[in-house]
Amino acid sequence: MTGLRIGVVGGSIAGCAMAIAGTRAGAEVTVHERSSGELQDRGFGIVIPPPLHQELVAGGYLGADMPTTPVATRIWLTRAPGRHSARELARQSSPVTPCNWGLLWRALRSNIGESAYHRGLPVGSVGRTHSGHALIRTADGEQEYDIVVGADGHRSVTRELIAPEVRPAPAGYLVWRGTIPLSALRDHPKVLELLKTAWITLGFAGGHGVFYLIPGADPGSRLLAYAIYAPPPVSASVSASVSASVSASKVPVSAAYVRNIADEHFPAEWADVVARGEHTSQALHPVADFVVPRAAEPPFLLAGDAASVTRPHTASGAVKALQDALCLERTLRESPSAAAALRRYAHERTAEGARLVGLGRRLGRALVENTPDWPAMGPADVDAWSRATLNGARSYLYGGVHQR
Numbered sequence: 001m002t003g004l005r006i007g008v009v010g011g012s013i014a015g016c017a018m019a020i021a022g023t024r025a026g027a028e029v030t031v032h033e034r035s036s037g038e039l040q041d042r043g044f045g046i047v048i049p050p051p052l053h054q055e056l057v058a059g060g061y062l063g064a065d066m067p068t069t070p071v072a073t074r075i076w077l078t079r080a081p082g083r084h085s086a087r088e089l090a091r092q093s094s095p096v097t098p099c100n101w102g103l104l105w106r107a108l109r110s111n112i113g114e115s116a117y118h119r120g121l122p123v124g125s126v127g128r129t130h131s132g133h134a135l136i137r138t139a140d141g142e143q144e145y146d147i148v149v150g151a152d153g154h155r156s157v158t159r160e161l162i163a164p165e166v167r168p169a170p171a172g173y174l175v176w177r178g179t180i181p182l183s184a185l186r187d188h189p190k191v192l193e194l195l196k197t198a199w200i201t202l203g204f205a206g207g208h209g210v211f212y213l214i215p216g217a218d219p220g221s222r223l224l225a226y227a228i229y230a231p232p233p234v235s236a237s238v239s240a241s242v243s244a245s246v247s248a249s250k251v252p253v254s255a256a257y258v259r260n261i262a263d264e265h266f267p268a269e270w271a272d273v274v275a276r277g278e279h280t281s282q283a284l285h286p287v288a289d290f291v292v293p294r295a296a297e298p299p300f301l302l303a304g305d306a307a308s309v310t311r312p313h314t315a316s317g318a319v320k321a322l323q324d325a326l327c328l329e330r331t332l333r334e335s336p337s338a339a340a341a342l343r344r345y346a347h348e349r350t351a352e353g354a355r356l357v358g359l360g361r362r363l364g365r366a367l368v369e370n371t372p373d374w375p376a377m378g379p380a381d382v383d384a385w386s387r388a389t390l391n392g393a394r395s396y397l398y399g400g401v402h403q404r
Contacts, residue, residue, distance in 0.1 A: 002027075003027075003028070004022075004025075004026065004028065004147065004338055005144070005145045006022040006027045006029045006030070006145060006146065006147045006148075006149060007134065007136045007143060007145035007147070007148045007149070008022070008030065008031045008149045008151055009032055009126065009136065009148065009149065010032070010033065010150070010153060010304075011032070011033025011035075011109075011151075012033075012153070012304075013101070013105055013304065013318050013321050014151035014153075014303045014306070015031055015033065015151035015303075016105065016109050017303075017322050017324070017325035018151050018303050018324065018325050018328060019116065020061050020325065020329075021326065021328040021332070022147075022149075022328065022332070023112070023116075024059070024060065025328070025329050025332035026332075027146075027147075029116050030116055030118065030145075031116055031117045032118050032121060032122075032136060032138065033119045034119075034120070034121070034122035035119060035120070036119055044100075044177050044179060044225065044281060044283070045177075045179065045212060045225025045227075046099050046100075046101050046104065046214075046315070046317070046318045047096040047097060047098045047212065047315050047397075048096070048097050048099060048319050048322065049096065049097070049396040050096070052319060052322060052323065053097045055326065056326075059329075060111065061108065061111065061325070062104075062107050063107055063110075066099070066107040067100070067215035068097045068099055069098045069212070069213045069214055069215055070098070071096060071098070071196075071197055071198050071199055071212065071213075072093065072095040072197070072198075073093065073197060073198040073199075074092045074093075074094035074198060074200075074201060074397070075090075075091050075198045075200050075201070076088070076089040076090045076091075076200075076201050076203065076382050077089065077200055077201070077202045077267065077270075078202065078203045078204065078374040078375050079265060079267045080267070080375065081375045084267060084268035084271075085267055085268065086267035086269070086270065087267075087375065089203070089374065089377050089378065089379070089381075090378070090379040090381075090382035090383065091198075092398065092399070094199070094396075094397055094398065095396075096212075096315075096397070098199070098213060098214045098225070099214060099215070100214045100216070100217070100223070101318070103217070121138045121139060121140060122139075123138055123152070124137050124138060124157070125137045125157055125161075126157055126158050126161055126300065127161065129144060134147060134148035134299040134300060135148075136148060145299070147298075147299050147300070147338055148300050149300075149301055149302075149303055150301070150303065150306040151302075151304050151321070152306055153306060154168065154309050156302065156305075156306035158302060158306060159292060159306050159307075162292075162297045162302070163292045163293060163294070166290050166292050166293075167290065168289065168290045168309065169288055169290055170286060170288045171286075171288055171289065171364055171368075173207070173230060173232065173364075173368050173369070174229070174230065174231070174232050174284055174285065174286055174287060175228065175229050175285050175312055176226075176228045176258050176284050177226070177227050177281075177284075177285070178274075179223040179226075179279065179280045179281045179282075180226070180274075180277040180279055181224075181277075181278065182221075182222050182223065182224060183278075184276075184278060185224065185273060188269045188273060190269065191269050195224065196213070199211065200212070202266060202267075203367075204265035204266070205265070205371055206231060206368065207228065207229045207231070207261070207368050208228075208229055208368065208371070209227065209228040209274075211225070211226045211270075212225055213225070224273070224277075226274065227312065228258065228261060228262075228274070229287070229312075229313075229367065233257040255282070258274065258282075259274075259275035259276075262274040262275040263275055287312065287364070289308075289309050289311050289357050289360055289361065290309055291307075291308040291310075291350075291357045292307055292350065292353070294350050295307045295308075295346045295349040295350040295353060296343070296346035296349070297342075297346070298338065298339040298342045298343065299338065299339070299342070301328070301342050301345055303324040303325070304317070304320065304321035305317065305321070307320075307324070307349065307350075308320070308353030308354070308357055309357075310353075310356040311364045313360055313364055313367055314356050314359050314360045314363065316360075320356060323352070324349055327348055328345055331344040331348075358393075359395060362393070363389060363395075366385070372385055383401060386398050386401040387401055
């Protein structure tokens, strides 16, 4: 694909990864990022499958020195009935590679190059020329490309062109995300000991929490990252934001409500960490999802959250974006033309997006909307519940669960 010109709308995780993919396939790539500042300050936690991390390092997308905090076990906890202590339900083999969002972005961004990454100039729209090429329009004018990659998130201007009918479907509940310094665990050595070798799912009636360690911004430091899923508080302003779907972006954080959930449902030591721990970051998001009918329509393609958004229970936001990039590189290398590459990309990635959205909805029903009686469950029950919830679907988060 030497001589191919690719314009990427959006310079976040998906945009940086797609830029590397195009460059590695021989194209000339330009990234258009609307933000004028650095994105690396977004320090929330994400996890990716270990094999994908290894593939990205081997392929030159990531350096082997990017900090991660890999663990191999998932521990299911709940609060013991009538008590405030933790009760372990089950342990499952579930290898994951937790990362810091900001450090992952920095690692990808460093492999693009300064001349190809343009920040602080939002893309107003995209379009087609009479000759069938793609246009990117900014305040500085129009630029023509052979391919335009929409990697500009759930409010993508590229998706508005090729799939204007797609709108997010609200799930009806929220996710609270946060990061806490390990100093908050100083008085809770049992919690810290678990987190050194495992990631935790804490189930309660009407929701659940997920906890794991990630690298901090300072070399060698660690943070506790968490996500807590539950119905919204009884508040007209928050409920209105949620009903407006994911396009509402972040709704104001209700710290008091998060504390109430922790105090009411968590074991005492976990409640103390979440409710009273000093946060380095915290945000509240409505949960929603959508998938496009087709992930590419030459000369345009969609990547990451621009193509589909799945509920976060699948832990596949960044994962799917990185896999989108690997797919683009492969199809560009193996196809006789750019249009043929995009058609192959659409065939593979549209199906995967739809699969993940379906999986996210099943997990949401089982983990939030219709939670089981967690305190009554043991290892065999959790295993059977996991198999029934997956219903034969693949999920790296349930690596030790086998369909029978």
